[in-house]
Amino acid sequence: MATVFMKWLETSPKDYDRGIQLLTLGKLQHVKERIVRDYIREGTRVLEIGCGTGTLTAMMAAQGASVTGIDASPAMLAEAEAKLGPDIEAGRVTLKLMDATLVGDRFPKASFDVIVSTLVFSELSPDEQRFVLEACTTLLAPGGRLLIADEVVPPRSLTRLVFYLVRLPLVLLTWLLTRTTTSALRDFDSLLAQSGYRSAVPVSCLSGSLVLYEAALSQTPGTEFQSPIPKLRHRVTLRTLLVDLWALFFRIIPPYPKFKTGLYAIGNPDRKSPVLVTGNFDLTVRRVVKALDGRADIWLLVADSAGINVWCAAGGGYFTAEKVIAAVQSSRLDEVVAHHALILPQLCANGVDGWRVREETGWGVHWGPARAADIPAYLAAKRKKTDAMRWVRFPLKDRLEMVTVTLGFYGLLILLPVFIFWRSMFWPVTVSMVGLSYFYAVVHPWLPGRDGLRKSVPLTLIALAGLFIYTALRDPLPAERLFNWVVGLTALSVFTGAELQGMSPVMRGEQANWGWEAVIGAALGLVYWLTPLALGWR
Amino acid sequence: MGSEPGLMDTLAEHWEIAKKLRSLQIHFDPEKCKGVWQCYEVCPIGCWTPDYERRVAIFHDPEKCVACGACVLQCPEDAIELK
Numbered sequence: 001m002a003t004v005f006m007k008w009l010e011t012s013p014k015d016y017d018r019g020i021q022l023l024t025l026g027k028l029q030h031v032k033e034r035i036v037r038d039y040i041r042e043g044t045r046v047l048e049i050g051c052g053t054g055t056l057t058a059m060m061a062a063q064g065a066s067v068t069g070i071d072a073s074p075a076m077l078a079e080a081e082a083k084l085g086p087d088i089e090a091g092r093v094t095l096k097l098m099d100a101t102l103v104g105d106r107f108p109k110a111s112f113d114v115i116v117s118t119l120v121f122s123e124l125s126p127d128e129q130r131f132v133l134e135a136c137t138t139l140l141a142p143g144g145r146l147l148i149a150d151e152v153v154p155p156r157s158l159t160r161l162v163f164y165l166v167r168l169p170l171v172l173l174t175w176l177l178t179r180t181t182t183s184a185l186r187d188f189d190s191l192l193a194q195s196g197y198r199s200a201v202p203v204s205c206l207s208g209s210l211v212l213y214e215a216a217l218s219q220t221p222g223t224e225f226q227s228p229i230p231k232l233r234h235r236v237t238l239r240t241l242l243v244d245l246w247a248l249f250f251r252i253i254p255p256y257p258k259f260k261t262g263l264y265a266i267g268n269p270d271r272k273s274p275v276l277v278t279g280n281f282d283l284t285v286r287r288v289v290k291a292l293d294g295r296a297d298i299w300l301l302v303a304d305s306a307g308i309n310v311w312c313a314a315g316g317g318y319f320t321a322e323k324v325i326a327a328v329q330s331s332r333l334d335e336v337v338a339h340h341a342l343i344l345p346q347l348c349a350n351g352v353d354g355w356r357v358r359e360e361t362g363w364g365v366h367w368g369p370a371r372a373a374d375i376p377a378y379l380a381a382k383r384k385k386t387d388a389m390r391w392v393r394f395p396l397k398d399r400l401e402m403v404t405v406t407l408g409f410y411g412l413l414i415l416l417p418v419f420i421f422w423r424s425m426f427w428p429v430t431v432s433m434v435g436l437s438y439f440y441a442v443v444h445p446w447l448p449g450r451d452g453l454r455k456s457v458p459l460t461l462i463a464l465a466g467l468f469i470y471t472a473l474r475d476p477l478p479a480e481r482l483f484n485w486v487v488g489l490t491a492l493s494v495f496t497g498a499e500l501q502g503m504s505p506v507m508r509g510e511q512a513n514w515g516w517e518a519v520i521g522a523a524l525g526l527v528y529w530l531t532p533l534a535l536g537w538r
Numbered sequence: 539m540g541s542e543p544g545l546m547d548t549l550a551e552h553w554e555i556a557k558k559l560r561s562l563q564i565h566f567d568p569e570k571c572k573g574v575w576q577c578y579e580v581c582p583i584g585c586w587t588p589d590y591e592r593r594v595a596i597f598h599d600p601e602k603c604v605a606c607g608a609c610v611l612q613c614p615e616d617a618i619e620l621k
Contacts, residue, residue, distance in 0.1 A: 046601060102546070149613050246557045258541035315606065315607075346579070346580055346582065349579075349580035349611065349612055350606040350608040350611065353609070353611055353612075354611075354612050355612070355614055366577075367580050370582055380597075385579070387584060390578075390579070390581070390582070390584070391582060391583060391584045392582040392583070438557075450601065450602070505582045505583075505604060505606065506582075506583070506604070507604060508559055508560070508604045508605055509559055509604075511552055511555050511556035511559050512556065512559040512560040513556075513560075514552075514553065515556060515557065515560065516557040
């Protein structure tokens with residue numbers, strides 16, 4: 001079930017539009033109108049990077065422009081396609097599913113009069129920002145303009161304080177209503193200058209926190225500015241503790257804590273040091289750093305996996321060859337290391353096509369160990385993987401952690417309604433659920449049955465045996481109440497057994513159990529309803 | 539809150555996945571296998587073993603397979619199917 005709710009909670013395109021409207025207090029629309037009024041004419045060739053649901057695309061097409069819109073999100077693009085049907089048919093609009101970092105390779109030089117991008121750059125890492133800006137210098141036709149509308153952190157400290165104070169409740173409200181959130185740009189003017197542009201700010205709203213940059217190619221070419229590659233160390237701070245605490249219970253509730261994508265150094269890597277790739281789930285990156293800091297000198301390339309762990313992101317289509325290619329190209333790995341070998345997490349092989357990465361980047365792909373903790377030994381053995389590094393296990397520590405994650409989620413889903421509507425049953429249900437879950441986590445390997453559903457049969461029997469022994473010895477219950485307990489514990493045991501299955505790669509996804517869960521649930525419902533009628537209890 | 543994307547739609551979509559997931563099985567054509575052994579490299583369960591003498595992969599323990607599709611995606615010879 002968790003998978004469904006994760007998916008459902010993800011920001012839908014319409015939610016996203018509403019969220020942005022709310023976050024920018026409607027001002028983004030104003031900025032878009034200014035873009036169309038001041039820069040778009042009949043026949044203007046426009047590239048829109050991150051067209052989203054196509055609001056601005058439609059406005060520009062209506063003005064007579066010929067627009068190419070790209071977006072990395074299939075859901076957003078589908079919404080845009082529906083909205084822009086007639087424009088696409090008439091050839092005024094072309095939409096492409098593409099990552100922003102790939103624009104330089106995919107379009108002819110000097111082919112656009114205007115390149116426009118709203119609320120995209122703030123989602124990119126500094127490396128990616130510079131990479132896309134430089135790609136745009138080749139795509140702009142002579143006299144062309146690059147227009148970037150985005151949220152920025154106000155430069156002055158007082159306005160910055162006001163910005164954060166006003167923004168915090170707004171961010172919370174927007175997230176609650178639409179699960180949408182954004183980040184803000186810092187010091188973007190100097191980045192534009194370094195990338196070879198002269199820029200101005202023709203529109204500025206919300207005390208300078210939402211601005212439009214107008215940039216044109218400057219005569220002086222961009223300074224070959226190389227930002228130092230940030231170094232990652234294993235550190236425990238208040239922030240990491242809070243994120244860990246949140247993740248322990250609620251990691252499957254979006255939005256997931258993300259790490260900025262890009263290239264990082266761990267230890268003191270040089271031109272011969274290995275390059276590891278991973279996804280941008282905050283917990284993943286920190287666990288990799290923890291496993292490697294002080295043990296190896298490596299480059300860590302954090303690619304966009306939508307803030308999801310690599311196994312689930314690759315399985316769900318969020319972590320793909322395209323994302324790895326984009327990360328390789330935008331990070332300028334070629335200039336940093338003298339070899340061409342990428343080490344990918346083995347557990348993303350279910351979604352990242354290694355052959356496509358090899359063909360498109362020319363880099364070799366090696367599948368690293370399943371667990372971060374094995375990376376130092378794997379590197380020491382010159383990328384030789386033992387079977388123990390290759391095969392996933394589900395040890396007690398992981399089982400306890402994942403049971404806590406499920407409890408956090410189902411705690412909200414089941415215990416909250418029980419607390420509100422059925423207060424008298426709150427503690428019995430809570431104690432049974434928590435007790436059963438941790439008991440299951442401990443005995444999991446010894447319960448017969450290969451999958452969670454089959455293991456739930458012995459789990460149910462043990463729970464019922466416990467119930468009968470307890471009631472017989474300590475607290476005899478009347479038959480009606482004992483019956484309720486039997487039905488309740490059976491349901492809870494089947495659910496607990498079947499759902500933990502999705503929490504480890506050692507078993508198929510928990511969806512495999514849904515059919516049987518539904519049948520058992522319906523049967524129990526029927527028993528709960530019919531038995532008292534048959535026995536004359538009601 | 540709005541009704542989109544619709545809990546029922548999401549449920550229906552996942553129900554389709556659910557129906558397939560339980561019965562998905564690996565179908566391996568050893569004739570096509572050239573002994574690249576990417577399947578062995580990426581399988582998190584250990585369902586594949588390289589046969590170094592005959593330069594082919596051997597698929598065993600089908601009941602352990604978690605149907606993740608990694609071997610299917612990484613096989614350069616399209617010798618593996620999941621259906």
